[in-house]
Amino acid sequence: MGFGRKVKRKQMLIARKQFMKSFKASMRNFKKQVKCTVCDRPPGPEEKIDNWHINKESENIDLICTICYNESESKKENDNEN
Numbered sequence: 001m002g003f004g005r006k007v008k009r010k011q012m013l014i015a016r017k018q019f020m021k022s023f024k025a026s027m028r029n030f031k032k033q034v035k036c037t038v039c040d041r042p043p044g045p046e047e048k049i050d051n052w053h054i055n056k057e058s059e060n061i062d063l064i065c066t067i068c069y070n071e072s073e074s075k076k077e078n079d080n081e082n
């Protein structure tokens with residue numbers, strides 16, 4: 001009695017473990033691919049890519065790091081002044 005349920009529960013746990021494993025692996029791969037399209041550097045370990053900017057003019061998802069973004073923004077300001 002209750003044996004079938006136990007097996008099902010175990011299968012579910014295994015499936016969930018495998019899902020988490022592949023999910024974490026794909027997240028790792030995604031992070032590896034992330035780099036600034038301007039200076040080509042990946043985010044540092046302490047850096048949150050949430051703060052990075054996405055170039056919406058591009059067809060791809062081009063990420064721009066905070067340093068390059070600030071630079072391009074200040075350049076724009078200078079252009080306006082001239």
Ligand SMILES: [Zn+2]
Pocket residue numbers: 036037038039040041064065066067068069
């Ligand atoms: Zn950059």
